[in-house]
Amino acid sequence: MKISLLGYMGSGKSTIGKELASKLNLKFIDLDKFISSKHQKSIPEIFATDGEIKFRKYEREALIEILEAEENFILSLGGGTPAYYDNMDLINQATHSIYLRLTPKELIERLRPEKSSRPLIAHLSDEEFPEFIAKHLFERRNFYENAKSILAVQEKSVKKIIEEIILNLPHPHRI
C-alpha cells in the first residue's frame, strides 16, 4: 500500500503520516526529512544557501527516488510538492493521495507559533501573515484538489483523522 498525504503547511501531513504509519505498520517517509538527510542540511538552510528553485529540484528528485524504490509506505509531502513540475501526476500514478483540507483561519492559528521553521513564511510580519496564507492557499488549492481523496480535518483530533483515513481507504486496503 502506498499512501501520500498532501495539503498546505500546517495541515498536519507530518504528524498524521507518522501516526498513520505506526497504526498500519507501514514505513513512514517525510519528504522534507528525506531531502534534509540527503543534502545534509535543514530545509531553512537549503532555502538560504541554495534558494527555492534548487529546493524544488531536490524535492522533485527525492519524490521520484522514493516512488521508484519503495513498495509500501506512508509519504508525507511538503506543502508545495504538488504545485511544481508534474509532481501531482506522479503522486497520483503511484499512490493513493489524500488532501488534508483545513480552513485558512485554522492554518493561521496553527502556523503562527511555528512560522520560523518554514522559510516561505518566516519573514512575514504579523500584519502580512494572515493575508499571505489566504492568498497562497487559494493558489495551492487548485493542485491539492487533484488528490484522489479529500479529507476535511478542521476540529478533528489526530486519532479521529486517522480513523477516517483508514475507513475511507480503497478496498482491499481497508482494515
Ligand SMILES: Nc1ncnc2c1ncn2[C@@H]1O[C@H](COP(=O)(O)OP(=O)(O)O)[C@@H](O)[C@H]1O
Ligand atoms: N489534528 C490536529 N489537531 C491539532 N493540531 C494538529 C493536528 N494535526 C497536526 N497538528 C499540529 O499542527 C502543527 C503542524 O503540523 P505538521 O504535521 O507539522 O503539518 P505539516 O507537515 O502539514 O506542515 C503541529 O504543531 C502539529 O502538532
Ligand SMILES: O=C(O)C1=C[C@@H](OP(=O)(O)O)[C@@H](O)[C@H](O)C1
Ligand atoms: O509549502 C511549501 O512550499 C513548503 C512546505 C514545507 O513543508 P510542510 O508543508 O510540511 O510545512 C517545506 O517543504 C518547505 O518549507 C516548503
Ligand SMILES: [Mg+2]
Ligand atoms: Mg511537514
